[in-house]
Amino acid sequence: MFDEDAKLVFSRELLAWYRAHKRDLPWRRTRNPYHIWVSEVMLQQTRVETVKPYFERFVSLFPTVEALAEAPEETVLKAWEGLGYYSRARNLQAAAREVAERYGGEVPDAKERFAALKGVGPYTAGAVMSIAFNRREPAVDGNVMRVLSRYFCIEEDIAKGGTRAMMERLQYELIPEGEASDFNQAIMELGALVCTPKSPHCLTCPVMARCAGRLEGKEESLPIKTKAKPPRPEYRACAFVVDERGERVLLRRRPAEGLLADMWEPPHVEFGAAGWSPAQADADLGDALAGWLGEALGAAAVRPTGSAGTYEHTFSHIHWNVRVHRFTAAAAALAAEPPEPYRWVDRDGLARHPLPNVFVRMLKAEGFLA
Numbered sequence: 001m002f003d004e005d006a007k008l009v010f011s012r013e014l015l016a017w018y019r020a021h022k023r024d025l026p027w028r029r030t031r032n033p034y035h036i037w038v039s040e041v042m043l044q045q046t047r048v049e050t051v052k053p054y055f056e057r058f059v060s061l062f063p064t065v066e067a068l069a070e071a072p073e074e075t076v077l078k079a080w081e082g083l084g085y086y087s088r089a090r091n092l093q094a095a096a097r098e099v100a101e102r103y104g105g106e107v108p109d110a111k112e113r114f115a116a117l118k119g120v121g122p123y124t125a126g127a128v129m130s131i132a133f134n135r136r137e138p139a140v141d142g143n144v145m146r147v148l149s150r151y152f153c154i155e156e157d158i159a160k161g162g163t164r165a166m167m168e169r170l171q172y173e174l175i176p177e178g179e180a181s182d183f184n185q186a187i188m189e190l191g192a193l194v195c196t197p198k199s200p201h202c203l204t205c206p207v208m209a210r211c212a213g214r215l216e217g218k219e220e221s222l223p224i225k226t227k228a229k230p231p232r233p234e235y236r237a238c239a240f241v242v243d244e245r246g247e248r249v250l251l252r253r254r255p256a257e258g259l260l261a262d263m264w265e266p267p268h269v270e271f272g273a274a275g276w277s278p279a280q281a282d283a284d285l286g287d288a289l290a291g292w293l294g295e296a297l298g299a300a301a302v303r304p305t306g307s308a309g310t311y312e313h314t315f316s317h318i319h320w321n322v323r324v325h326r327f328t329a330a331a332a333a334l335a336a337e338p339p340e341p342y343r344w345v346d347r348d349g350l351a352r353h354p355l356p357n358v359f360v361r362m363l364k365a366e367g368f369l370a
């Protein structure tokens, strides 16, 4: 289907370029499959520079599959805090437990076994099998689809499963014998450094001479991708409750299932669900939140002290607008332990509770986190 000579040139030039120009990254200094697996999970939808310190901290905290399997979930989530997509951390730990129990802590080097672990999709399976074990397996992500679409001038919609399957076959054919580890990393590296989403650097590209997309002037318009639905806006009112001495903050634990499962946060509620509207005046909203919180805590226990602004966060399918109000807790509220899932947490304690990013920003702005 594609020109055999163009395929050979692509594989040869790309590999030579990678060996001369590859970045020195912490996960490239190891063949430890567990460490490579951790890096691949972290790198999904997160930039390399952001991942570096997280990766190094994570593998020093949990250096082996067993160490991760045995760690308390809260410690794992805390180490992941700021990377987002917390279900990935939970799945990684669940998979590590499976590897510890079923495979004696050795990451399986057979794709079917590895791909059957919790949270391991086709990309992660292909990446770990090829990078760690040098197995001839494709690992097609957005970067790879962009590079292949452009080089071979593929005008199929990359959001379609059929296009991905075709790219997997193509990448498989392109992998030179015995070179899966370097070759798969080479395509990813080209996509990250040269064949970038906007304004690709074609003049420094090792495969420019045979790039069909560039020769047809389509390097900027490829790949073709139908737009995903924009995230649904969700308006939330949040109570930032501090004790009278300004030392402790009221947090609650999120449910064990769903978005941001098991993480900690200041209490908040969706406007529609509480019967209020985002257009509500701040003074009214403060009173309404105080009443809502009093019910949740079992006492009319908090006093509004003003608005603390709005914070936004985009998840894959929801966009949060969080309007925050400050409250001071009355002494009566402090005397007793709040009911589950609420908890008073001091400044040191905040460093041990895994918190969603949006609330890390808020707590920093309020001077509760450094």
Ligand code: SF4
Residues within 6 Å of the ligand: 147, 150, 151, 194, 195, 196, 200, 201, 202, 203, 205, 206, 207, 208, 209, 211, 213, 214, 219
């Ligand atoms: S020549 Fe340009 S469009 Fe083609 S692969 Fe290289 S960077 Fe991408």
